[in-house]
Amino acid sequence: VQLVESGGGLVQPGGSLMLSCAVSGLNSENYAIGWFRQAPGKDREEISYIWPRRGETVYADAAKGRFTTSRDNAKNTVYLQMNSLNPGDTAVYSCATGLGLIPTGHLPPANMYDYWGQGTQVTVSS
Secondary structure, three states: OEEEEEOOEEEOOOOOEEEEEEEEOOOHHHOOEEEEEEOOOOOOEEEEEEEOOOOEEEEOOOOOOOEEEEEEHHHOEEEEEEOOOOHHHOEEEEEEEOOOOOOOOOOOOHHHOOEEOOOEEEEEOO
């Protein structure tokens, strides 16, 4: 199983970015995909998760109203659209999946995820 993130970069405050998480080795439609971020000196933070087959999405408070996660099952890819970015969103963003995850309506703990991507840097700065 491999997850590869892309789409990070430098963006000005108020701007937008769309991150992609390309999944191989399993059908991402059948497994939950979570998005995480980790800023320098801070703990890893889970910001969203999607259960593609069910269309269920859950967001952390920091992401609600600004971030949207979606999927393209044909491409086996999950996306994170990020709007109204601010410097506090600067972090390395990673996607992950877990074979034992089940939909609960809540963000699963990070230790439930088995496979992780390498991450993509998002920097919000003027």
